[in-house]
Amino acid sequence: MTAKLIDGKKLAEKVRQRLKIVVKSLKKKPKLVVVLVGDNPASQIYVKNKQKYALEVGIESDVIRLDKTVEEKKLLKIIKKLNKDKKVNGILVQLPLLSHINEFDVINAISPQKDVDGFSVYNKGLLSIGKDALVPCTPLGIMEMFKEYKINLKGKLAVVVGRSNIVGKPMAQLLLNNDATVIQCHSKTKNLSDITSKADILISAVGKKNLITEKYVKDGAIVIDVAMIRDEKNKKWLGDVNFEKVSKKASFITPVPGGVGPMTIAMLLQNTITAYKEQNKK
Ligand code: NAP
Numbered sequence: 001m002t003a004k005l006i007d008g009k010k011l012a013e014k015v016r017q018r019l020k021i022v023v024k025s026l027k028k029k030p031k032l033v034v035v036l037v038g039d040n041p042a043s044q045i046y047v048k049n050k051q052k053y054a055l056e057v058g059i060e061s062d063v064i065r066l067d068k069t070v071e072e073k074k075l076l077k078i079i080k081k082l083n084k085d086k087k088v089n090g091i092l093v094q095l096p097l098l099s100h101i102n103e104f105d106v107i108n109a110i111s112p113q114k115d116v117d118g119f120s121v122y123n124k125g126l127l128s129i130g131k132d133a134l135v136p137c138t139p140l141g142i143m144e145m146f147k148e149y150k151i152n153l154k155g156k157l158a159v160v161v162g163r164s165n166i167v168g169k170p171m172a173q174l175l176l177n178n179d180a181t182v183i184q185c186h187s188k189t190k191n192l193s194d195i196t197s198k199a200d201i202l203i204s205a206v207g208k209k210n211l212i213t214e215k216y217v218k219d220g221a222i223v224i225d226v227a228m229i230r231d232e233k234n235k236k237w238l239g240d241v242n243f244e245k246v247s248k249k250a251s252f253i254t255p256v257p258g259g260v261g262p263m264t265i266a267m268l269l270q271n272t273i274t275a276y277k278e279q280n281k282k
Contacts, residue, residue, distance in 0.1 A: 003221055006145050008179065011263035015144065022193065029181040030276035032061040032090040032116065032268075033082055038068035039074065043094045052090070053265050054090050059272055072101045076109050083111040086197050090116035090272035090281055093259035095166075097128050104182040111277060116271040119166060127170060134271050139171035141263025142224055143178070149252060151201070151222055159196050161185045161240070162205035167226055171203055184248070192216070204240040212241040214249050221251040226260050237261075 005099035023029065032054050036047050041146040064078060075093075082091050091114045097103050107115075112122035118134040147154060149221055160191035162168035172184045180201065185192055196202050196216040204212050205226035217223060223246055225239035239256030247253045254260055 001249060001251060003223070003247040003253040004149075006149055006224070006254045006259060008117040008141070008254060008259040008262045009143060010144065011148050013142075014148075015266040015270065019057045019266075019273060022273055023138075026273075026276065027280070028276075029060045030060055030089045031062070031087055031274045032092065033062045033064060033088050033241050035064045035066065035075070035078065035082075035130060036089070037066045037070055037094070038054045038098055040096075042103055043096075045101070045115050047227060050243065050265055050268060054269055054272070057269050059269055063227070064086065068096065068098055070101075070108070072106070074222040075101060075106060079106065079109045081122040083109075083114060089276040090114055090268075092117050092154075092268070102237060109195065114275055116268060116275055117166075118170070118271065124170070127173050135267075136166055136170040137264045137267035137271060138167050138205075138260060139174050140267040140271070141260060142171065143174050144263060145260075151203070151252065154179050156182070156200040157198060158201040158203065159183045159185060160203045160205065161189075161192070161198035162203075167205040169229075171226075172203065175201070177201075202274070206240050208240055209238045210240075210242050212246060217246050217249050219249055220251045221249070224254050225240065225256050225259065228256065228261060233236070 033048055045070050050065060051061045053223050057160060082088050091110045107119045108121055110120060115123055115134050118136040123133045127135055157173045158170055160172045161186055163186045172182045176182045183195060191240055193216045197218050199221055201222045203224040207227045207229055209229050223241055225241040227240040229238040231238050237257045
């Protein structure tokens with residue numbers, strides 16, 4: 001079998017076009033504020049892209065840049081002010097934060113209604129009981145891919161490799177909420193390939209190149225590669241999955257780059273519009 005490519009770049013463009021039309025129909029422009037602490041080069045690129053695409057769809061976007069020495073107290077004060085600001089619909093604090101700042105306290109200081117990353121305990125709680133929530137953007141983008149490519153999840157065996165709070169766990173929860181049977185694997189899982197090779201849907205969110213070879217994949221499986229690993233030597237991005245070999249066995253596969261990555265930002269914009277609509281509900 002040769003897998004069909006799930007083109008995240010193309011789908012993200014389509015989503016942005018759809019969102020542009022939605023924004024035009026709103027009374028005001030939704031507003032997203034990104035808080036960036038320090039000068040981490042990767043974070044700077046992510047923030048720049050978030051702002052670029054927000055503006056493209058008509059979402060107003062501000063970036064608050066804070067020095068790496070900023071005290072947690074000051075950051076919390078800024079978030080409180082943004083929570084109260086009626087013009088601000090979405091707040092995102094770019095992660096990772098520096099070690100002197102408590103990430104949990106900062107994320108949970110954001111009003112749940114403006115938590116467009118969906119990382120707060122409140123939104124995670126809603127997701128876990130199957131209620132409407134602001135859902136983390138990367139797994140939400142993968143759900144959008146399933147919808148677009150008409151991949152039915154009901155009763156399918158889905159295996160998620162990785163259990164981080166921002167990708168693995170919400171991914172497993174979304175699959176479960178959509179009637180898949182879910183197994184979650186992690187670094188202590190024994191005989192990983194015995195488990196993954198049974199999956200109808202295999203999602204890998206680890207960050208180890210070549211972790212998923214053809215031995216890990218069932219014939220005809222749907223394979224989603226979340227990882228983004230920078231190969232500085234060859235100046236390219238790699239995933240967990242050995243694309244060349246696995247694409248000969250799978251029925252659908254995402255590339256890296258151009259797969260899950262572009263969908264993440266598109267879903268951030270969608271979450272900002274969702275937050276705006278909820279805040280402006282009569
Ligand atoms: P993370 O917090 O480092 O989590 C990695 C997970 O992989 C952990 O649960 C870890 O298990 C598990 N793991 C490590 N080695 C393993 C192994 N040999 N076998 C099975 N599981 C193993 O990473 P993350 O934030 O979830 O991100 C994962 C990857 O996705 C990274 O490459 C990241 O850059 C990428 N990412 C991409 C996007 C995007 O938009 N495309 C967004 C977010 C993240 P333990 O829990 O036992 O340690």
